[in-house]
Amino acid sequence: MASTAASAAASLTAGTPTVSSDIPTGGTTTGGTAVRVRGFTRSFGDVTVLRDLDLDIAPGEFVALLGRSGSGKTTLLRTLAGLDAAPAEQVSTPGARAVVFQEPRLLPWKRVWRNVTLGLKGGRGRAQAAAALEEVGLGHRVDAWPATLSGGEAQRAALARALVREPQLLLLDEPFAALDALTRLRMHQLVLSLWRAHQPAVLLVTHDVDEAIALADRILVLADGRLAVEERVTLARPREVGPEFQALRRRLLGHLGVEQPAPRDSAPLTFIPPAPPAAGIRRTWNRPAPVNGHGVPHNGANGAQTNGAQVAGGL
Numbered sequence: 001m002a003s004t005a006a007s008a009a010a011s012l013t014a015g016t017p018t019v020s021s022d023i024p025t026g027g028t029t030t031g032g033t034a035v036r037v038r039g040f041t042r043s044f045g046d047v048t049v050l051r052d053l054d055l056d057i058a059p060g061e062f063v064a065l066l067g068r069s070g071s072g073k074t075t076l077l078r079t080l081a082g083l084d085a086a087p088a089e090q091v092s093t094p095g096a097r098a099v100v101f102q103e104p105r106l107l108p109w110k111r112v113w114r115n116v117t118l119g120l121k122g123g124r125g126r127a128q129a130a131a132a133l134e135e136v137g138l139g140h141r142v143d144a145w146p147a148t149l150s151g152g153e154a155q156r157a158a159l160a161r162a163l164v165r166e167p168q169l170l171l172l173d174e175p176f177a178a179l180d181a182l183t184r185l186r187m188h189q190l191v192l193s194l195w196r197a198h199q200p201a202v203l204l205v206t207h208d209v210d211e212a213i214a215l216a217d218r219i220l221v222l223a224d225g226r227l228a229v230e231e232r233v234t235l236a237r238p239r240e241v242g243p244e245f246q247a248l249r250r251r252l253l254g255h256l257g258v259e260q261p262a263p264r265d266s267a268p269l270t271f272i273p274p275a276p277p278a279a280g281i282r283r284t285w286n287r288p289a290p291v292n293g294h295g296v297p298h299n300g301a302n303g304a305q306t307n308g309a310q311v312a313g314g315l
């Protein structure tokens with residue numbers, strides 16, 4: 001990333017972007033780390049949201065942050081964005097940062113390209129915005145008004161606004177949550193291609209476990225004020241929903257406290273017709289006996305087909 005990028009994160013207060021260069025925003029990282037957090041605690045009144053938290057993100061690394069509602073994900077993201085104050089010795093980030101929120105936060109009275117360059121000092125203005133808009137597939141909407149954009153287009157304009165800042169750290173706070181499923185998938189592809197092209201470190205806050213697995217190199221779960229879980233995602237991109245994906249999903253959902261149905265046998269339930277029922281005996285559903293390598297069903301030591309291990313109650 002070029003060092004000429006705007007160093008201030010775009011901060012949004014009541015929908016109005018401002019530049020947050022006048023508040024203490026932590027230290028600046030150099031060399032091999034994009035984000036370095038050590039022993040950071042954040043409280044609101046009596047409530048401690050982040051507690052003695054440590055975090056490292058490498059340059060160009062894509063990290064997803066999961067956690068229950070209210071666990072402090074946005075609080076951490078705002079701190080890294082420089083929107084909330086933090087001691088420099090505890091929080092270090094690159095100077096060039098950009099944030100994309102769940103809502104695109106475009107100013108309706110400014111054309112799209114002016115929204116994209118908002119707060120940028122110097123630069124090539126319209127040409128710079130047009131290039132970024134082209135990259136996100138909005139080259140034809142440079143002069144449009146925000147109100148004429150679809151939800152997905154508006155969010156792409158927000159990505160373009162992040163892009164022109166040439167961030168070394170891109171912070172994404174549930175940026176796809178308000179989009180329909182198809183648009184969200186397209187946005188995933190777009191974010192991955194922008195990430196590959198520009199190689200910022202990324203922190204993506206999301207509630208969507210599948211999204212985290214599809215995009216990230218590493219997934220963190222925030223709980224009780226700390227990063228309680230770390231999972232590295234070693235699946236090759238693009239990531240198919242195969243057994244490894246599903247196993248990771250199950251683990252992450254477990255960490256998030258989501259009740260998991262017990263893993264089932266891959267064999268479907270089949271109805272085994274009973275012998276003519278004697279009085280008082282009910283029909284049962286049963287799984288087919290596991291088949292050994294020779295195609296022979298084996299049940300227990302003697303390998304006899306049994307009809308006695310009921311999986312579900314009678315009909």
Ligand SMILES: Nc1ncnc2c1ncn2[C@@H]1O[C@H](COP(=O)(O)OP(=O)(O)OP(=O)(O)O)[C@@H](O)[C@H]1O
Nearest residue numbers: 044045049067068069070071072073074075076207
């Ligand atoms: N400015 C604030 N003043 C008081 N409390 C706050 C403030 N900002 C956040 N909190 C509280 O801190 C806790 C963490 O909030 P935060 O928004 O970081 O959680 P989150 O994990 O992002 O939640 P969600 O997933 O629901 O968006 C919440 O209990 C919230 O009410």
